[in-house]
Amino acid sequence: MNPFGYQRATSSEGAIRAVSTSGAKFLGGGTNLVDLMKLDVEHPSSLIDITHLDLAKIENSPAGGTLIGALVRNSDLANHPRIVESYPLLSQALLSGASPQLRNMATTGGNLLQRTRCYYFMDTAFHACNKRAPGTGCAALQGFNRIHAILGQSDGGPASHESCIGTNPSDMNVALAALNATVHVVGPKGKRAIAISDFHRLPGTTPHVDTNLKADELITGVELPPPVYAEHSWYLKVRDRQSYAFALVSVAAGLQMNGAVIQSAGLALGGVAHKPWRSVEAERSLSGASPGPDAFRQAADLALAGAKGYQDNMFKIELAKRSIVRALTIAAAGTRGGDRS
Amino acid sequence: MSQAACDQNEFPYESDEAESILAVVEHDPAQFSRRSFVKTAGVVGAGVAAGLPRIVAAQVAREAAATSPQSVGISIQVNGKQHDITLDTRTTLLDVLREHLDLTGSKKGCDHGQCGACTVLVDGRRVNSCLTLAVSVSGSSITTVEGLADGETLSAVQAAFLEHDGFQCGYCTPGQICSATALIDECRKGDLSQVSWHTGRTNHPALSDNEIRERMSGNICRCGAYPNIVAAVRAVSLDISSHPKESA
Numbered sequence: 001m002n003p004f005g006y007q008r009a010t011s012s013e014g015a016i017r018a019v020s021t022s023g024a025k026f027l028g029g030g031t032n033l034v035d036l037m038k039l040d041v042e043h044p045s046s047l048i049d050i051t052h053l054d055l056a057k058i059e060n061s062p063a064g065g066t067l068i069g070a071l072v073r074n075s076d077l078a079n080h081p082r083i084v085e086s087y088p089l090l091s092q093a094l095l096s097g098a099s100p101q102l103r104n105m106a107t108t109g110g111n112l113l114q115r116t117r118c119y120y121f122m123d124t125a126f127h128a129c130n131k132r133a134p135g136t137g138c139a140a141l142q143g144f145n146r147i148h149a150i151l152g153q154s155d156g157g158p159a160s161h162e163s164c165i166g167t168n169p170s171d172m173n174v175a176l177a178a179l180n181a182t183v184h185v186v187g188p189k190g191k192r193a194i195a196i197s198d199f200h201r202l203p204g205t206t207p208h209v210d211t212n213l214k215a216d217e218l219i220t221g222v223e224l225p226p227p228v229y230a231e232h233s234w235y236l237k238v239r240d241r242q243s244y245a246f247a248l249v250s251v252a253a254g255l256q257m258n259g260a261v262i263q264s265a266g267l268a269l270g271g272v273a274h275k276p277w278r279s280v281e282a283e284r285s286l287s288g289a290s291p292g293p294d295a296f297r298q299a300a301d302l303a304l305a306g307a308k309g310y311q312d313n314m315f316k317i318e319l320a321k322r323s324i325v326r327a328l329t330i331a332a333a334g335t336r337g338g339d340r341s
Numbered sequence: 342m343s344q345a346a347c348d349q350n351e352f353p354y355e356s357d358e359a360e361s362i363l364a365v366v367e368h369d370p371a372q373f374s375r376r377s378f379v380k381t382a383g384v385v386g387a388g389v390a391a392g393l394p395r396i397v398a399a400q401v402a403r404e405a406a407a408t409s410p411q412s413v414g415i416s417i418q419v420n421g422k423q424h425d426i427t428l429d430t431r432t433t434l435l436d437v438l439r440e441h442l443d444l445t446g447s448k449k450g451c452d453h454g455q456c457g458a459c460t461v462l463v464d465g466r467r468v469n470s471c472l473t474l475a476v477s478v479s480g481s482s483i484t485t486v487e488g489l490a491d492g493e494t495l496s497a498v499q500a501a502f503l504e505h506d507g508f509q510c511g512y513c514t515p516g517q518i519c520s521a522t523a524l525i526d527e528c529r530k531g532d533l534s535q536v537s538w539h540t541g542r543t544n545h546p547a548l549s550d551n552e553i554r555e556r557m558s559g560n561i562c563r564c565g566a567y568p569n570i571v572a573a574v575r576a577v578s579l580d581i582s583s584h585p586k587e588s589a
């Protein structure tokens with residue numbers, strides 16, 4: 001690990017000033033950052049510890065939704081009565097990620113900024129990684145790419161300066177995408193709100209840039225709209241182990257029912273793209289439909305339109321479709337419908 | 342690692358030269374201090390960058406800061422005992438416990454937050470001490486496996502691990518025991534797991550074996566003592582639910 005300075009911030013303004021130093025980074029729970037520092041993937045010149053800022057509350061928002069402070073720990077968020085009652089999709093997603101120890105450490109803001117678990121990004125023995133070392137190519141394209149992206153990736157071949165098939169590893173982010181959350185940030189020029197769908201990026205021509213957050217901006221919180229999916233939602237995570245593993249594919253599904261008809265839907269996928277993959281087309285197709293295999297399979301086909309697999313992850317395309325159908329089926333039956341184990 | 346490196350006051354990677362430009366964060370860093378920056382800039386400016394425009398000198402100072410070990414004072418309570426320690430900012434809580442305080446109960450397994458052998462309680466919450474920078478928990482209260490017993494009397498979880506043979510080689514055991522200790526507290530508060538959602542039991546779920554397995558999944562046992570670990574945790578949870586006052 002490279003040497004670094006350390007400062008404990010006592011105000012958001014002070015934190016933003018301090019992080020404007022070249023190479024400085026904010027420290028939240030550290031579960032991803034410290035790990036990547038040990039791997040020599042991240043080498044900040046100094047860490048600005050923001051964990052003592054007053055950003056750990058969960059409050060009602062003026063719009064009738066919920067405002068989650070950026071420093072609320074994942075375990076506290078998953079167990080907060082308001083989240084359990086009104087946003088079970090978020091509680092479920094959080095509890096399906098990492099381990100109890102890591103959830104006790106990880107913050108809401110930090111989870112938004114989780115970096116990809118692509119082996120070729122995390123292991124500096126591999127030369128080619130456009131995300132870690134821009135312009136070097138993408139080793140994953142010809143490597144072991146079982147965990148990699150099938151949607152929205154940049155693929156100009158292994159030597160291209162733009163190629164990247166890494167995925168966003170977060171479960172929380174997938175639920176936030178389906179719930180249509182808003183990320184609140186503050187920087188030297190003041191506050192701004194970023195829709196969750198605009199927060200994370202596709203790799204495009206700059207795969208080293210994960211999000212649209214600026215280096216000197218601080219995430220202050222995440223706002224959830226008024227709850228509409230509390231009764232009919234489900235987070236389905238498919239992975240190699242039953243617990244403590246990243247998703248091969250995950251689905252966050254929410255249905256707002258009007259009698260026997262779907263009034264609106266929220267649908268997002270994890271483990272398949274550089275960002276949580278919300279499918280507005282699939283959501284639209286579900287509006288006004290009767291819940292059932294036909295409507296769900298149609299939504300799944302729409303969500304996976306344009307998907308492209310590689311030698312080791314071709315299976316994800318059909319897996320994602322079936323996972324969507326299953327998540328929607330359970331959501332339609334009811335979030336608290338009984339034993340699904 | 343050499344003997345000198347294990348001594349709590351020695352940093353094997355610090356040279357005298359590096360030490361002269363260490364940026365020391367004050368013990369109570371309530372405010373951002375510009376002192377460390379000025380001090381660093383002053384030393385480098387005088388020795389290397391004399392005559393350079395100020396902004397260039399500042400840049401040089403930043404680069405020096407990023408390549409020289411940075412020392413910091415922290416204050417932590419471990420198993421009820423206060424410790425004031427000066428250490429490199431890179432030091433993890435796990436390394437402080439093992440290398441500075443000789444508390445070698447907490448184990449270094451993977452050193453990347455994947456195995457749970459380093460699990461300790463920080464202000465009562467279980468965390469991976471290998472991913473916790475020691476400086477970030479200055480002011481906190483730490484409990485390690487060495488702090489669970491009351492004198493010669495083992496904690497309920499420790500006794501249950503013995504009773505149910507919840508280990509084979511024992512390397513993961515301190516982490517398992519710290520994790521299980523926190524698990525019991527979390528369960529008492531009514532915390533949920535993904536199993537709670539899957540079984541539809543989201544109101545103070547009881548600790549079924551599936552709940553125990555899920556809630557202990559952050560602790561890997563390479564010997565595969567899982568059935569006995571589950572039995573130990575089950576025994577403690579049953580004992581608590583049948584004697585709620587004693588456990589409070």
